[in-house]
Amino acid sequence: MKSLAELQAIKEKMQNKVALRDGSGEMRVVVGMATCGIAAGARPVLSTFVEEVANEGLAGKVTVSQTGCIGICQYEPVVEIMEAGKDKVTYVQMTPEKAKRVVEEHLKGGKVVTEFTLANKA
Amino acid sequence: MKELSLNILDISKNSVKAGATLTEILLLETENVLTLKIIDNGCGMKKEMVASVTDPFTTTRTTRSVGMGIPLLKLAAEMTDGSFNIESRHESEYPENHGTEVTAIFNKNHIDFTPLGDIPASITTLIQGSPHTDFLFRHTLVNGEVSVDTRELRETLGDVPLDTFEVILWIEGYLKEQYEALN
Numbered sequence: 322m323k324s325l326a327e328l329q330a331i332k333e334k335m336q337n338k339v340a341l342r343d344g345s346g347e348m349r350v351v352v353g354m355a356t357c358g359i360a361a362g363a364r365p366v367l368s369t370f371v372e373e374v375a376n377e378g379l380a381g382k383v384t385v386s387q388t389g390c391i392g393i394c395q396y397e398p399v400v401e402i403m404e405a406g407k408d409k410v411t412y413v414q415m416t417p418e419k420a421k422r423v424v425e426e427h428l429k430g431g432k433v434v435t436e437f438t439l440a441n442k443a
Numbered sequence: 444m445k446e447l448s449l450n451i452l453d454i455s456k457n458s459v460k461a462g463a464t465l466t467e468i469l470l471l472e473t474e475n476v477l478t479l480k481i482i483d484n485g486c487g488m489k490k491e492m493v494a495s496v497t498d499p500f501t502t503t504r505t506t507r508s509v510g511m512g513i514p515l516l517k518l519a520a521e522m523t524d525g526s527f528n529i530e531s532r533h534e535s536e537y538p539e540n541h542g543t544e545v546t547a548i549f550n551k552n553h554i555d556f557t558p559l560g561d562i563p564a565s566i567t568t569l570i571q572g573s574p575h576t577d578f579l580f581r582h583t584l585v586n587g588e589v590s591v592d593t594r595e596l597r598e599t600l601g602d603v604p605l606d607t608f609e610v611i612l613w614i615e616g617y618l619k620e621q622y623e624a625l626n
Contacts (some may be wrong), residue, residue, distance in 0.1 A: 322624070323617040328599045331610060335603045354572060356512045359453050360444055364561075364568050368615075371571065375608035386606075387572035 338381075338438055348428060350374070353399040355390035361397035362416065369420040370400075372420040374428065396439060402427060411439040447479075447549075450516045452569050454481055454545060457512065459573040460503065461485025461543065465594075468566070470582040472561075476525075477549040477559075487533040487541040496529060505577020516547055523553035563618035566591065567611055573608035580618075589621040 352367045370385045391399050396413035426434050444450050458466040463485035471478040495501040497517050502510025535539040553571040566580050567588040579592040
């Protein structure tokens with residue numbers, strides 16, 4: 322059974338990493354989580370990003386956050402990826418499976434998964 | 444919405460938006476009835492807003508003039524011959540104890556009852572999205588209770604943020620294990 326002692330251990334581990342955390346936010350993953358996004362399946366997409374980023378050891382350079390309605394409800398779940406000095410990439414009609422590929426190819430590999438982008442739909 | 448817990452996630456975001464420092468999400472189940480209460484200490488709403496809030500053409504969003512959050516939850520409750528109620532005290536009239544309380548009552552055995560779905564994932568997502576405010580989640584079932592209080596977690600975590608990846612995954616596992624222990 323998970324206990325607060327385990328959380329204490331996480332705390333101690335994270336405090337040692339504070340210096341590393343300061344360098345985070347190089348890449349930002351933002352998931353649209355308004356009513357439209359949630360109804361279209363944004364929750365499992367967000368969970369997949371959180372899990373995969375942690376599992377792949379990308380926590381030091383990638384942040385995952387939520388936003389409200391981006392305004393293109395028909396394309397939900399929508400995920401935006403921001404990186405300093407690069408154009409914003411908007412992924413649309415996302416699923417957990419697509420999210421895994423974005424983590425692997427875009428966040429890890431640095432290559433945009435063009436087939437999932439809004440530009441590819443419009 | 445395919446899961447009631449997604450309605451809960453959606454509606455609770457309104458509390459955060461209203462500036463609540465604490466949002467309580469309470470589920471009380473008996474054999475036949477599920478009662479959901481979401482109680483926050485946010486800015487509250489004026490009477491006119493409370494009266495119109497179940498109308499889809501009332502919304503605080505700026506990208507679109509339609510807001511479906513509250514109407515969808517109300518519908519989900521009423522489809523089961525249940526009920527929906529919202530009460531609010533606006534900060535202009537109640538500077539000391541303002542906030543909003545949403546109550547939805549469901550008949551669990553009704554054919555149109557939407558299952559609760561993945562509560563650990565929804566509550567964890569809620570916390571991940573608003574790590575700077577507090578949530579108390581308590582689900583009282585016939586055979587026991589599942590709960591998490593971010594104020595307690597914060598006491599242990601100190602200055603480590605709630606939305607740290609490891610912490611978020613821990614919270615989800617913590618809730619899951621509590622449910623598994625009841626099965």
